[in-house]
Amino acid sequence: MTNHASHSSSDVAGASVVPGGHRRVLLLKPRGFCAGVVRAIDVVKIALETFGAPIYVRKEIVHNRFVVNELAEKGAIFVDDIDEVPAGMRVIYSAHGVSPAVREHSKLRGLKVIDATCPLVTKVHVEAVKFAQQGYSLILIGHRDHDEIEGTLGEAPDVTQVVSNVAEVAALEVPDPNRVAYLTQTTLSLDEARDIIHALKEKYPNIVGPHSQDICYATENRQVAVKNVAHQADLVLVVGSNNSSNSNRLVEVSRNLDTRAYLIDNSDAILPEWLENVQTVAITAGASAPEVLVQDVINYLSNHGFDTLEEVEVMPENVRFGLPPEIVQAIAAAPSQPVPVAQ
Ligand code: SF4
Incomplete structure (x- = not known):
């Protein structure tokens, strides 16, 4: 990928100038919401507007407390299990996707399903099904306790094994070492995934992977x-x-480069001692973190002596996903409602 760094700067509103030099905030771009998160949040909002509350959502629609609390206030009810949704009600699947077993369970309970799975997660599900049908043993690189891995694993549980690090590759056993495929979680560290894939290729020289x-x-x-x-x-x-997951990986990337890094939900989590002897703070945000929380952190820093803000755009990002068909059809079937447009 080609990177073009461009900079724009402005004074941080309300900041006082520190004697002896400026203290800077570097605001990274791209940061924050991705297309899959925007789409998933839009799905819940549009469902609430179109059908009215309550709307059930299986798991956190995206992994951000602020977003979940905001949608809960509008009438979304978040549940861990399909059994918690009253029979016949409407349920939204989160951006992280679900296993076929969950889909079947919803069908048996007569639930009306709206699927907000990110299309890039669905891509991995489709690959898992394809490899399993072709007789491959499947190695899924990712974090076992993550909702996305639970869903992808469920596509072919009998032939899939999850590995989370290079050490686990050594312990893998498959029926035919010449018939092995790998896939990865969408939100891994690029460097860690590369190392694990390298270890897999050393162990299984004929291993195959996704096209992209x-x-x-x-x-x-x-x-x-x-x-x-x-x-x-x-x-x-x-x-x-x-x-x-992707937010945690950003912390790791920075620490691997020997720059101290912390994951924070908002400015309340910042400890004053973190800023001692710090001249420059870089701010980024995970794909599920709303911009309002970034601005909250900027305001905190401006009140603690950081007087210059530079936005550093490393590359442009203009991806958008269309709404899921269940939402498009539901809107079409309710002509009296104004048609909301996903952003
Ligand atoms: S797979 Fe990527 S684009 Fe899709 S929701 Fe997750 S972080 Fe966003």
């Missing part, structure tokens, strides 16, 4: 932005919730 990498554009772009800018900063703050 499964790690999504948003995960990659945010990591590349941190890699480009971390060396200019004394501290990197990543806005995101602690169960957000």
Whole structure:
């Protein structure tokens, strides 16, 4: 990927100038919401507007506490299990996707399903089904406890094994070492995934993988932005919730470059001692973190002596996804409602 770094700067509103030199905030771009998260949040909002509350959502629609709380206030009810949704009601699947077993369960309970799975997660599901049908043993690189892995694993559970690090590759056993395929979670560290794939290729020289990498554009772009800018900063703050995989990876990318980094939900999590002797703070945000929380962190820093803000655009990002067919059809079937447009 080609990176073009461009800079724009302005004074941080309300900041006082620190004697002896400016303290800078570098605001990374791209940061924050990806196309899959925008789409998933739009789906819940449009469903609430079109059908009225309550609307049930299986799992957190995206891994961000602020977003979930905001939608819950509008009438979304978040549940961990399909059994918690009253029979016949409407349920939305989260951006992380679900296994076929969950789909079947919903059908048996007569639920009206709206699928907000990110199309880039669906791509990995389709690949899993294809490889399993072709008789491959499947190695899924990812984090076992993540909702996305639970869903993808469920496509072919009998032939799929999950590995989370290079050490686990050594323990793998498959019926035919010449018939092995790998896939990855969409929100992994590019570097870690590369190392695991390398170890798999050493162990299974004939292993096959996806046509294009499964790690999504948003995960990659945010990591590349941190890699480009971390060396200019004394501290990197990543806005995101602690169960957000791609946000955690951004912290790791920075720390691997020896720049101190912390994951914070919002400015309340910042400890004043983090800023001692810090001249430059870089801010980024995970794909599920809303911009309002980034602005909250900027305001905090401006009130703590950081007087200059530079936005550092590492690459442009203009991806958008269309709404799922269930929402498009539902809107069409309710002509009296104004047609909302996803942003
Ligand atoms: S992080 Fe990537 S895979 Fe996940 S919702 Fe966003 S675009 Fe889709």
